[in-house]
Amino acid sequence: xxxxxxxxxxxxxxxxxxxxxxxxxxxxxxxxxxxxxxxxxxxxxxxxxxxxxxxxxxxxxxxxxxxxxxxxxxxxxxxxxxxxxxxxxxxxxxxxxxxxxxxxxxxxxxxxxxxxxxxxxxxxxxxxxxxxxxxxxxxxxxxxxxxxxxxxxxxxxxxxxxxxxxxxxxxxxxxxxxxxxxxxxxxxxxxxxxxxxxxxxxxxxxxxxxxxxxxxxxxxxxxxxxxxxxxxxxxxxxxxxxxxxxxxxxxxxxxxxxxxxxxxxxxxxxxxxxxxxxxxxxxxxxxxxxxxxxxx
Amino acid sequence: xxxxxxxxxxxxxxxxxxxxxxxxxxxxxxxxxxxxxxxxxxxxxxxxxxxxxxxxxxxxxxxxxxxxxxxxxxxxxxxxxxxxxxxxxxxxxxxxxxxxxxxxxxxxxxxxxxxxxxxxxxxxxxxxxxxxxxxxxxxxxxxxxxxxxxxxxxxxxxxxxxxxxxxxxxxxxxxxxxxxxxxxxxxxxxxxxxxxxxxxxxxxxxxxxxxxxxxxxxxxxxxxxxxxxxxxxxxxxxxxxxxxxxxxxxxxxxxxxxxxxxxxxxxxxxxxxxxxxxxxxxxxxxxxxxxxxxxx
DNA sequence: TTGTAGGCGTTATCAG
DNA sequence: CTGATAACGCCTACAA
Numbered sequence: 001x002x003x004x005x006x007x008x009x010x011x012x013x014x015x016x017x018x019x020x021x022x023x024x025x026x027x028x029x030x031x032x033x034x035x036x037x038x039x040x041x042x043x044x045x046x047x048x049x050x051x052x053x054x055x056x057x058x059x060x061x062x063x064x065x066x067x068x069x070x071x072x073x074x075x076x077x078x079x080x081x082x083x084x085x086x087x088x089x090x091x092x093x094x095x096x097x098x099x100x101x102x103x104x105x106x107x108x109x110x111x112x113x114x115x116x117x118x119x120x121x122x123x124x125x126x127x128x129x130x131x132x133x134x135x136x137x138x139x140x141x142x143x144x145x146x147x148x149x150x151x152x153x154x155x156x157x158x159x160x161x162x163x164x165x166x167x168x169x170x171x172x173x174x175x176x177x178x179x180x181x182x183x184x185x186x187x188x189x190x191x192x193x194x195x196x197x198x199x200x201x202x203x204x205x206x207x208x209x210x211x212x213x214x215x216x217x218x219x220x221x222x223x224x225x226x227x228x229x230x231x232x233x234x235x236x237x238x239x240x241x242x243x244x245x246x247x248x249x250x251x252x253x254x255x256x257x258x259x260x261x262x263x264x265x266x267x268x269x270x271x272x273x274x275x276x277x278x279x280x281x282x283x284x285x286x287x288x289x290x291x292x293x294x295x296x
Numbered sequence: 297x298x299x300x301x302x303x304x305x306x307x308x309x310x311x312x313x314x315x316x317x318x319x320x321x322x323x324x325x326x327x328x329x330x331x332x333x334x335x336x337x338x339x340x341x342x343x344x345x346x347x348x349x350x351x352x353x354x355x356x357x358x359x360x361x362x363x364x365x366x367x368x369x370x371x372x373x374x375x376x377x378x379x380x381x382x383x384x385x386x387x388x389x390x391x392x393x394x395x396x397x398x399x400x401x402x403x404x405x406x407x408x409x410x411x412x413x414x415x416x417x418x419x420x421x422x423x424x425x426x427x428x429x430x431x432x433x434x435x436x437x438x439x440x441x442x443x444x445x446x447x448x449x450x451x452x453x454x455x456x457x458x459x460x461x462x463x464x465x466x467x468x469x470x471x472x473x474x475x476x477x478x479x480x481x482x483x484x485x486x487x488x489x490x491x492x493x494x495x496x497x498x499x500x501x502x503x504x505x506x507x508x509x510x511x512x513x514x515x516x517x518x519x520x521x522x523x524x525x526x527x528x529x530x531x532x533x534x535x536x537x538x539x540x541x542x543x544x545x546x547x548x549x550x551x552x553x554x555x556x557x558x559x560x561x562x563x564x565x566x567x568x569x570x571x572x573x574x575x576x577x578x579x580x581x582x583x584x585x586x587x588x589x590x591x592x
Numbered sequence: 593t594t595g596t597a598g599g600c601g602t603t604a605t606c607a608g
Numbered sequence: 609c610t611g612a613t614a615a616c617g618c619c620t621a622c623a624a
Contacts, residue, residue: 010371011310012601015616020307020371022350029336033536036332040325043353047364052371054318055351057339068343074303075316075348185539214540221542240329243481244510244540246517308617311600 014076022052023267024072026065027083030057034209034237034256038083038110041260049268051078060086066097079106079267085154088112106270108263112154113279120270122263122280124254126155126236129284130162133234133252134206136286138170140293142204142232146195147178148188148216149208159208159236176200181212188215189222196223203231210235210242213249217291233291247290254284310372318348319563320368322361323379326353330505330533330552334379334406337556345564347374356382362393375402375563381450384408402566404559408450409575416566418559418576420550422451422532425580426458429530429548430502432582434466436589438500438528442491443474444484444512445504455504455532472496477508484511485518492519499527506531506538509545513587529587543586550580 014020023046027035043053054077056068065087072080080101087109089095099117101107107119114121130147137145147163149156164174181191192205192215207213213235217227225231227247235242238253259282266276288294310316319342323331339349350373352364361383368376376397383405385391395413397403403415410417426443433441443459445452460470477487488501488511503509509531513523521527523543531538534549555578562572584590 007370009311009601011307011314011316012616013603014307015305015311015601015618016603018307018616025351030326030339031333031336033329033332036329036335037327039332039335039351040327040353043326043351047352052367053351055321055335055339055349056343057336070303071348075306075318185536211536211540218542240481240507241536241540244507244537246514246542305617308600309619311602311617312619314600 018076019078020052020076021050022054022075022077024054024056024069024075024077024080025083026056026058026068026072026080026087028058028060028086030055032084033211033239033241035084037239037256038260041257042081042083042264045261045264049264062089062094069097069101073101073104077105078271079108081108081110081263081267082112083110085111085156086151088114088154090152106267108267110259110263118278120263120266120276120278120280122259122266122282123155124259125281125283126252126254127158127162127165129252129254129286130159130206130208130236131166132162133250133286134163134166135169136295137204137206137232137234137292138166138172140228140232140295144202145172145177145204145206146200146202147206147208148181148191148212149178150181150183150212152180156208163206181207181215183211185211185215185218188212189218192216192219193223204233205231206234208236210237210239210245210249210251213251213291214241214245217245217247217249227291228293232293238285238287242287242289245291250289250292251287252284253287255282258282314372315374316348316372317346318350318371318373320350320352320365320371320373320376321379322352322354322364322368322376322383324354324356324382326351328380329507329535329537331380333535333552334556337553338377338379338560341557341560345560358385358390365393365397369397369400373401374567375404377404377406377559377563378408379406381407381452382447384410384450386448402563404563406555406559414574416559416562416572416574416576418555418562418578419451420555421577421579422548422550423454423458423461425548425550425582426455426502426504426532427462428458429546429582430459430462431465432591433500433502433528433530433588434462434468436524436528436591440498441468441473441500441502442496442498443502443504444477444487444508445474446477446479446508448476452504459502477503477511479507481507481511481514484508485514488512488515489519500529501527502530504532506533506535506541506545506547509547509587510537510541513541513543513545523587524589528589534581534583538583538585541587546585546588547583548580549583551578554578 235251531547
């Protein structure tokens with residue numbers, strides 16, 4: 001055409017082709033240190049495939065999630081990516097809107113599964129990772145491990161299941177060994193102090209993410225417990241927090257980059273009309289640092 | 297209309313109205329712990345005003361920034377928000393694409409200024425904050441403060457200027473007192489070890505962000521220096537890293553929420569055809585924690 | 593008040 | 609192979 005800087009009108013183009021090459025990304029909170037990395041990698045990969053990203057931070061309220069999802073659908077995004085496991089609700093009927101969405105566009109769940117919905121899932125094997133981590137801490141001498149989690153989301157539940165499975169294999173009763181912790185580093189530290197005051201005894205703390213683990217470190221330092229001799233700690237996500245903390249925190253690397261590149265690659269295939277598996281699972285890597293005893 | 301779930305076609309709508317109520321957000325790296333918060337608040341505020349957010353993570357390469365900006369313009373976003381100060385290039389001609397963009401849509405710079413461009417700026421008074429922080433550390437006994445920065449972006453330069461202004465007022469020569477540090481906590485710790493090995497002496501370290509400050513904490517712990525008696529440290533941003541670190545880091549809170557609500561509020565006024573000031577500046581708050589001596 | 597025609601800018605189709 | 613034209617779906621303006 002005219003070599004004058006001509007740019008086709010995106011709306012008219014979208015109207016004709018019925019696509020704007022845009023993917024909707026939903027996440028509960030993009031400022032979460034883990035989800036922020038997910039979003040970064042998703043956006044990057046989508047861009048490589050010349051798709052734009054429409055980002056929505058829904059918060060943790062069901063109604064908001066629904067509103068946002070409808071917003072994205074009304075904008076005719078080509079697909080939806082739901083980042084993080086807070087999108088699968090406990091009550092089956094609360095997931096109705098997701099089933100509806102699947103009818104309209106491909107939906108990808110990152111670290112979540114909605115059986116029979118037709119949504120695609122890419123998940124890290126959190127259960128196995130926590131089970132192995134628990135096995136390892138028990139093997140290193142932990143006799144009274146506790147598990148701290150932030151919510152019973154899909155991956156929260158799977159992590160807890162891994163913890164309990166390890167306990168069972170070591171004949172440790174699981175009762176009173178796992179707790180819902182408030183979010184935030186000082187809050188978690190306080191929670192552990194309260195727990196101790198209530199008479200719960202523990203010599204190891206497995207946390208469902210690095211922030212809770214950092215709180216456990218603060219607790220131990222404040223209580224004068226030696227890490228890792230008196231008290232072992234493990235986190236999850238291999239985030240910046242795990243190396244910012246002193247001592248540096250043993251954690252599980254759930255490989256955000258791999259998660260996102262895989263999800264986007266599968267999505268591109270789906271958009272090309274190809275057949276891809278509905279579920280993809282990959283394993284995490286244990287990163288051993290200074291909050292756990294070194295292996296013999 | 298029909299009470300059956302009718303949703304107007306967004307493309308046709310956009311074609312007619314020539315707007316999709318979408319704002320383009322550019323940032324270098326949405327996984328950065330500071331920018332992630334900016335994006336969270338921007339998206340949230342835009343949503344409140346029923347605008348959607350198109351997110352682009354450009355990286356730090358000029359060419360990529362330009363490509364992304366053109367992508368957004370070609371999609372007819374209603375405005376652009378450039379989050380973070382890495383969008384103003386050193387060479388004036390490298391900013392040409394920004395001047396071009398301003399001709400087409402309102403452009404907001406967060407923590408950046410492009411004089412005479414017609415772009416709107418909302419900036420934190422980083423210079424004043426670092427100056428006050430430096431004043432305070434010197435007042436608390438620091439005789440050989442150093443300043444660590446990550447890049448000479450707009451806000452990087454202003455922070456450095458604040459540091460130098462304080463030194464000048466205290467008759468301390470600025471030569472050899474500020475350094476470009478590599479990113480990353482262990483890298484910064486190593487950098488300070490190298491600095492010491494090169495014979496540079498320092499008893500306080502002001503960092504341009506909390507991550508560098510966390511590296512300085514690691515350095516001090518490793519070198520057996522007592523914090524804050526032998527070595528004082530301050531960060532910037534009041535991020536999670538500052539309270540994850542032990543001891544917790546004195547930092548400046550540049551109030552991300554205020555920054556973003558202000559920017560979006562101004563943007564909405566601009567889109568309404570109202571006249572708003574091109575530059576808005578607000579001040580940061582010093583947050584005193586355990587890496588600096590307590591005031592008498 | 594209600595209904596209908598035209599325009600938005602691109603793409604795709606169909607006829608020449 | 610090329611050039612005219614319908615269709616995309618909504619909005620708005622104008623006419624009945």
